[in-house]
Amino acid sequence: MSDTAVEPPADPQVAADHTPEPVWPIPSSLSPSRVSSFTSCPMQFRFSSVQRLPEPPGVATTRGSIVHRALELLFELPNPERTRDALQRMLATALDEYSTHPDYVGLRLTADDKIKFSEDCDQLIERYFDMEDPTQIRDIGLEIRMAADVGSLQLRGIIDRLELDDDGELVVTDYKTGRAPSGRYEQKSLAGVHFYSFLCEAVLGKRPSKIRLMYLSNGETIETVPSQQSVRFINTRTNAVWKAVERACITGDFRPNQSKLCDWCSFKDWCPAFDGNPDLAATEAVERHNALIAVEATSS
Numbered sequence: 068m069s070d071t072a073v074e075p076p077a078d079p080q081v082a083a084d085h086t087p088e089p090v091w092p093i094p095s096s097l098s099p100s101r102v103s104s105f106t107s108c109p110m111q112f113r114f115s116s117v118q119r120l121p122e123p124p125g126v127a128t129t130r131g132s133i134v135h136r137a138l139e140l141l142f143e144l145p146n147p148e149r150t151r152d153a154l155q156r157m158l159a160t161a162l163d164e165y166s167t168h169p170d171y172v173g174l175r176l177t178a179d180d181k182i183k184f185s186e187d188c189d190q191l192i193e194r195y196f197d198m199e200d201p202t203q204i205r206d207i208g209l210e211i212r213m214a215a216d217v218g219s220l221q222l223r224g225i226i227d228r229l230e231l232d233d234d235g236e237l238v239v240t241d242y243k244t245g246r247a248p249s250g251r252y253e254q255k256s257l258a259g260v261h262f263y264s265f266l267c268e269a270v271l272g273k274r275p276s277k278i279r280l281m282y283l284s285n286g287e288t289i290e291t292v293p294s295q296q297s298v299r300f301i302n303t304r305t306n307a308v309w310k311a312v313e314r315a316c317i318t319g320d321f322r323p324n325q326s327k328l329c330d331w332c333s334f335k336d337w338c339p340a341f342d343g344n345p346d347l348a349a350t351e352a353v354e355r356h357n358a359l360i361a362v363e364a365t366s367s
């Protein structure tokens with residue numbers, strides 16, 4: 068065959084029936100936070116949710132996990148035993164559980180850092196007790212994993228605590244260990260929580276009467292009442308974001324979206340917005356993470 072041979076024109080019918088192979092595999096399930104992360108930065112979403120590249124642990128995230136664990140352990144106790152002393156013991160247990168966890172060891176804390184880290188956890192659980200009396204909470208589930216279908220996507224999430232109010236209605240409580248949002252961002256943070264009312268309604272067949280965000284950093288509680296409209300909005304929004312995710316996976320077009328979040332992005336070195344090469348992330352991010360784990364294994 069000549070080097071200059073020309074391909075015959077494609078049969079239009081065949082072309083019309085041909086569905087292009089996606090450049091990236093399309094995820095089949097996502098958490099609400101991953102759905103939102105696509106809207107913040109599609110490029111970061113590609114690294115973390117499509118390629119599933121490992122990220123180094125962060126102090127705030129690990130601290131949050133430990134405090135959540137301590138509160139989970141507290142609520143496993145009978146109501147009268149949920150005291151401040153008990154929560155201190157549960158925090159000690161949680162810290163002990165995490166002492167060999169990669170998310171803690173990988174932080175490479177010095178002796179002084181470890182003291183500060185424990186003190187910060189302690190401060191958060193002390194503040195918790197100023198916010199509510201756990202002996203009065205009628206909890207019916209802790210760290211509940213829920214999943215519901217939205218079109219071809221499975222939406223899944225973990226509810227920190229599900230309880231009953233005085234009227235026997237469902238209340239979802241979400242502990243927050245980061246900073247409370249300023250007024251401007253309050254509705255945005257509540258929008259994320261509406262996912263949980265959507266999941267409750269889809270899985271339990273009942274919409275919660277209230278959703279509470281407890282900000283342990285400053286003692287503030289933000290509450291909202293989910294409505295039929297807010298649940299419907301989640302469905303519509305998730306479907307729209309999901310279609311965009313599918314499109315990006317098919318075309319391979321995940322755009323970087325620069326914002327303040329770039330300062331905390333684990334993938335900045337491979338981001339085209341910062342002259343990085345995204346194609347190198349698959350090997351380099353994994354190598355970097357493996358090296359971190361190897362150091363942990365040697366030093367632990």
Ligand code: SF4
Nearest residue numbers: 108323324329332338
């Ligand atoms: S550095 Fe910024 S623009 Fe690049 S992937 Fe991360 S968040 Fe997106």
